[in-house]
Amino acid sequence: xxxxxxxxxxxxxxxxxxxxxxxxxxxxxxxxxxxxxxxxxxxxxxxxxxxxxxxxxxxxxxxxxxxxxxxxxxxxxxxxxxxxxxxxxxxxxxxxxxxxxxxxxxxxxxxxxxxxxxxxxxxxxxxxxxxxxxxxxxxxxxx
Numbered sequence: 001x002x003x004x005x006x007x008x009x010x011x012x013x014x015x016x017x018x019x020x021x022x023x024x025x026x027x028x029x030x031x032x033x034x035x036x037x038x039x040x041x042x043x044x045x046x047x048x049x050x051x052x053x054x055x056x057x058x059x060x061x062x063x064x065x066x067x068x069x070x071x072x073x074x075x076x077x078x079x080x081x082x083x084x085x086x087x088x089x090x091x092x093x094x095x096x097x098x099x100x101x102x103x104x105x106x107x108x109x110x111x112x113x114x115x116x117x118x119x120x121x122x123x124x125x126x127x128x129x130x131x132x133x134x135x136x137x138x139x140x141x142x143x
Contacts, residue, residue, distance in 0.1 A: 023114045027132050030073045031112070038112060045098045046112035053107030058142040062089050064100055065140040070133060078126045084140045093118050095133065103139040111135040 027046055031038055038046040058064050064087065069080040089097055095113030103109060113133040115121065123129040 023116075023130065023132050026073055027112050027114065030132075030134070036110070038110075041098055043094070043098055043117060044114050045095055045117055047099050047102055048110040048112075049102060050108045050110070051106070053104030053139060055105045057101050057104055058089060058139070059101060060090050060097055062101075062142040063087070064089050064142040066096075066100065067138040067140055069136045072127070073132055073134065076126075089142075096135070099135075100137070100139060103137070105139060105141055108138045109136075111137060 024044065031046065036048055038048045040046050065084045066087075067082055067084050069077060069082075071077045089100060092100075093113070095111055095117035098117065099111040099113070111134070113135065115130045115132060118131070118133045119127050119129070121129045123131060127133070
């Protein structure tokens with residue numbers, strides 16, 4: 001019985017790792033196609049800082065105002081806000097919680113977010129499950 005459980009768990013881990021590797025490879029291929037160089041976080045988020053901004057960085061407890069464009073790797077836009085969306089950073093997807101604090105006020109860049117830090121296997125609205133996301137962002141302000 002223990003051997004069966006061990007084999008089943010090993011198989012599940014193998015499937016999970018191959019799925020993550022596949023998304024990671026999709027993101028890396030997209031970066032190469034765009035000729036972008038990104039930094040990564042331990043959680044698997046890729047980010048590009050085009051301009052850092054000035055001052056301090058927001059924290060998970062900050063209320064941020066962000067201009068953004070969100071799209072899939074096939075460049076299908078699923079959402080955008082050009083006037084500034086204000087929200088508590090603790091109320092958004094993990095990819096934003098990890099990525100937005102990399103920028104200072106006025107900072108601009110890109111976040112490439114694996115589905116595990118986005119909308120997961122279920123997706124949301126027009127975002128399919130297991131979809132890596134790209135956000136072009138500008139951190140307008142925070143408090």
